[in-house]
Amino acid sequence: MASKKSKQFDPVGTLQDIESKFEMFQVLNEEGEIVNKDADPNLSDEELQELMRRMVYTRILDQRSISLNRQGRLGFYAPTAGQEASQIASHFALQKEDYILPGYRDVPQLIWHGWPLHQAFLFSRGHFKGNQMPEGLNVLPPQIIIGAQYVQTAGVALGLQKRNKKAVAVTYTGDGGSSQGDFYEGINFAGSYRSPAIFFVQNNQYAISTPWELQTSAQTIAQKAVAAGIPGVLVDGMDPLAVYAVTRDARKRAVDGEGPTLIETLCYRYGPHTMAGDDPTRYRTSETDSEWEKKDPLVRFRKYLEAKDLWSEEKENEVIEQAKEEIKAAVKQADNTPKQKVTDLMEIMYDEMPQNLKEQYETYKAKESK
Incomplete structure (x- = not known):
């Protein structure tokens, strides 16, 4: 009788083997060059231009929102510069019927999903009309409680599943949110029922002042999907094509009944955690800031589009002026809303x-x- 080959007991080796498989997915490098042709999502010229337009508009919205906050004309605000690829490219892969359950930094996704800009400003001011979403807009107001939207997303996804809807529930949190119990409960519940959900962790390197390495001893946040029995993806969150590709893939699998996905987008917030007194110079070095500025998603995507003769300084200035005018009108509309x-x-x-x-x-x- 042949003897069974014994297996060495090696839990550390097993962990290292799992962690080694979570390599960062990238399509576009920092110079705006395609480095993974097989993974290129092959967006049309018009789609590429629209994605860039939304990213530029969002950067201007962030700049104006910071100014308005400093003038006392906005309330709570969490800056978004640096996370445009993570936020806007992921949303670009969604459909109108999908539900978005955002964190407090995810106002841009809601706006591009259909949330009127003046209502976003009212939300920041704490006005109840900011939370009165238009009929047919499948979003929840930004969640202030860290990670709570993960459990809610599992519930919404289960509801879509029970109603046989070809739609997904999508949520976002930061690296700090991955330390919350709701994070684990949400991905585990959705995984158990194979519900159509996409869970994003936007790893912008800091939960306020805490570097993400202190959130966990895991090499990636994406690998935490293994414990819930669902796919996990680590993606370059400064690369709009990569973020779009993994989101589109996750959505397709979700609506096809293959269950949820956890996506970690490696990115960086250029500004403070919020405008409520955080000073990033106390916990970040100028060298770190400079290194991440080289990875700016707008610069990277601009180089790519210019090489394809799809973008120009003139086009960008048109978007900037449009954004400024629309923001000005939205602020006026918010100002004219009864107290x-x-x-x-x-x-x-x-x-x-x-x-x-x-x-x-x-x-x-x-x-x-x-």
């Missing part, structure tokens, strides 16, 4: 107001009428 009152909040909170609030309602109504 919210205490009684407004009472009226929209309950179908039938409790007796104790009815009494308070009359008190506030009298004050507001003066």
Whole structure:
């Protein structure tokens, strides 16, 4: 009788073998050159130009939002510069019927999904009308609680699955969010039911001031998908073509009944965590900033399009001027929105107001009428 070959007990080797398989996926290098022809998503010239237009517009929106915040004309704001490829290219692979469950930095995806710009400004100001989404817009308001949107996404994805909808639920968090319990619960639940979800972790290197290496001893966040039994992808988050390609693939598999995907986009936020007093110079070096500036997704994509004669300084300036005009109009519309009152909040909170609030309602109504 042939003896069975014994296997060496090597848990460390098993871990190292798994980690070695999570290599960063890239299509476009820092010089705007295709380095992975087989993975090129082959977007049309018009699609490439539209993707660039949205990325440029989003960079201007970020710059103007920072200025408005400093002027006291916006409230809470989390800068997005540096994450345009991660945010906009991933959204570019989605469809209108898909649901987006964003984190607080993911306002751009909501805007390109159909959230009116003036409502985004109202949301930042804490006005309840900012959260009143237009009919047919499949989004939830930006989630402030870190990682909570992951569990919600698993639920929305299960609902789409039960209703046989050819759509996906998509969510975003940062590297810090991957340390939350909701992160694991969300990917595990969706994996168990093979629900149509795409979970993004935008690894912009810092959870406020904490470098991502201190979030986990794992070599990648993408490998955490293994524990949930779902595919995980590590992608160059500064490369719009790579981000688009992996998102399109994940969406197709999801609507085909193959379950969720965890996508880690390696990127960088050029600004502070939020405009609420964070100072990135206290925990980041100028050398690190300079190194990541060389990977700027707009610069990289601009070089690629210019080489194909699809982009020019004139085209970019047209987008910049359009963005400035539309932002100016949206701010004016937000300014002209009636100020919210205490009684407004009472009226929209309950179908039938409790007796104790009815009494308070009359008190506030009298004050507001003066």
